[in-house]
Amino acid sequence: MSPRVRIAHLSDPHFGTILPGVAEGLLATLAELKPDLVLLTGDITQRARRSQFRAAKEFVRQLKPVPAIAVPGNHDIPLFNIFARLFYPYWSFKNLFKDLLEKDYVYNGVRVTGLNSTSRWRHVQGDFNIERIRRRLDKPHSGIKVRIAAFHHPMDCAKHVDEKNLLRGREEAILALHDAQVDLVVGGHIHDPFVCLSHHRYPGVPRSMILSVAGTCLxxxxRKGAPNSFNLIDVEPTDRPRISITRYDIRESMRFTPEKTHEFECQGSTGWGHLSSNET
Ligand SMILES: [Fe+2]
Ligand SMILES: [Fe+2]
Known part of the structure; x- marks a missing residue:
């Protein structure tokens, strides 16, 4: 049997805006699914308050022994405290999440790289330093079969109304991701789950990547038609790798169950191809 790396991609929990029972339902579902990694793509809190980061930290503590890594979202930077926003925007995040922030995770031929796309100046579209992203992605490829990059801001979206929320400078970013042979780019921010291939929006990028956005998990x-959800990413890191992405939606029972699965396969120099999409 080929090895499988299982990643639970959670986004936008916005601690401070969670109804009773939802976090417990998510923890119970994850305990059954037994992921190798939990990946949190930002908006961990609603207003970057210490109490909200403490609640998030307690949630992450309950994931153990599963490792977790995280990138910040725009809501993790103080909004109304202008002094904090300008001079120490990530203080609370770094103080409470220092062992999770923007880390690399490498396991069984899969590398996940967390990349900060937030900006104290640009709340909606984010921003990034391209040289820093290239440095973070510039790692030896020996033994690595599948590379995953994680931002908060998405690279693509399903609805026209979300175009304004896509990562600012994404055309430059996608070239850096392509050059680093990234296979899958994940994000959040718009609370509207979406999976596609990169060549629709970025036809000039020769090697196709998978772009995936997770909804708000908690x-x-x-958004209308998008209840609390997360994406379960199963990676087969073989010489012809496969990736399946299954969206799990919350139900009245407060458990999360599979809603839709997308299957992809790496097809050599042209990159990733779509095999199937199934409602479950
Ligand atoms: Fe959000
Ligand atoms: Fe956001």
Whole structure:
């Protein structure tokens, strides 16, 4: 049997805006699914308050022994405290999440790289330093079969209304991701789960990547038609790798169950191809 690396991609929990029972339901579902990694792509808190980061830290503590890594979202930077926003925007995040922030995770031929896309100046679209991203992604490829990059801000979206929320400078970012042979780019921010291949929005990028956005896993700040959800990413890191992405939606029982699965396969120099999409 080929090895499998299982990643639970959670986004936008917005601690401070969570209804009773939802976090417990997510923890119970994850305990059954037994991921190798939990990946948190930002908006961990609603207003970057210490009490909200403490609640998030307690949630992460309950994931153990599963490792977790995280990138910040725009809501993890103080909004109303202008002094904090300008001079120490990541103080609370770093103080409470220092062992999780923007880390690399390498396991069984899969590398996940967390990349900060937030900016104290640009709340909606984020920003990034391209040289820093290239440095973070510039790692030896020996033994690595699948590379995953994680931002908060998404590279693509399903609805026209979300175009304004896509990562600022994404055309430059996608070239850096391509050059680093990234296979899958994940994000959050818009609370509207979406999976596609990169060549639709970025036809000039020769090697196709998978782009995946997770919804909000815990917050009541949901969008129409997108209840609380997360994405379960199963990676087969073989010489012809495969990736499946299954969206799990919350049900009335407060458990999360599979809603839709997308299957992809790496097809050599042209990159990733779509095999199937199934409602479950
Ligand atoms: Fe959010
Ligand atoms: Fe956000």
């Amino acid at each position: 917050s009541w700040r949901t």
